[in-house]
Amino acid sequence: MDESVRKSVLAAVPSLRAFAISLCGNVDRADDLVQETMVRALANIDSFQPGTNMSAWLFTILRNHFRSEYRKRRREVEDSDGHYADSLKQQPEQHGQVEFTEFRKALAQLPSDQREALILVGASGFSYEEAANICGCAVGTIKSRVNRARTRLAELLAIDGVNDFGPDEQTRAVLAGGE
Amino acid sequence: MGQLTMSSEEERKPVGQQKPMESAANRKKSEVKPAKLGREVQARLGQQLRAMYDDVVNQGVPDRFADLVNRLDGSNKDKH
Secondary structure (H helix, E strand, C coil): CCHHHHHHHHHHHHHHHHHHHHHHCCHHHHHHHHHHHHHHHHHCHHHCCCCCCHHHHHHHHHHHHHHHHHHHHHHHHCCHHHHHHHHHHCCCCCCCHHHHHHHHHHHHCCCHHHHHHHHHHHCCCCCHHHHHHHHCCCHHHHHHHHHHHHHHHHHHHHHHCHHHHCCCHHHHHHHHHCC | CHHHHHHHHHHHHHHHCHHHHHHHHHHHHHHHHHHHHHHHHHHHHHHHHHHHHHHHHCCCCCHHHHHHHHHHHHHHHHHC
16 A cells, blocks of 8 residues: 555544444444444545545545445434443543534534535534535535535523523623513 | 803703714614624634534544554555
């Protein structure tokens, strides 16, 4: 394997893991997904066009593999709360973990097409065009999915996390005035 | 003299009218607030999303994957 290819594949691993965990909500399963992605990618490394974005290529493989394989276990995967609780227990204790738990729970409630679009654009740092290529859809579709995901997420977190996303001062004043 | 008093009262009138104008401005401000809050929420969502994502990214490359690449690379070399 070319040293530069090897380096760029390894360099993409941290972000691939973050994407995979966001997709399937389970660290062990996500790592299996990344491993299967890398096996596939390296077996087909000849189809990678040098000079193009290695990261985007790997994300595409991972996303397609997730769609085809993990959809079969969809009911299990999207059985959100219990599953998420389990997956989060497996993660090392880190500050802010509680915050992420709430956030991940909300993220898990989004339709998967909205979730992947939001992650690719909002966290992985891909452009709308790159995200559209990865997901095999139109740029406009990605934009609308990202917008819907943001709106839904804000709604979900406003309900669940009163302290962080709850009533603004004005609403509190109205509530206090009612007492 | 009387005229002077009159005129000064008249001058005061517009000053007094500033009150309703102020409250109109306040009303406008409060009407704008939900949209502003929306942007703040969007910004916070973005921050949380990236924080959650970067939390994993910062874990780097687990040995499992470095080993995997070495193994696959090795088996490739054996083939060729």
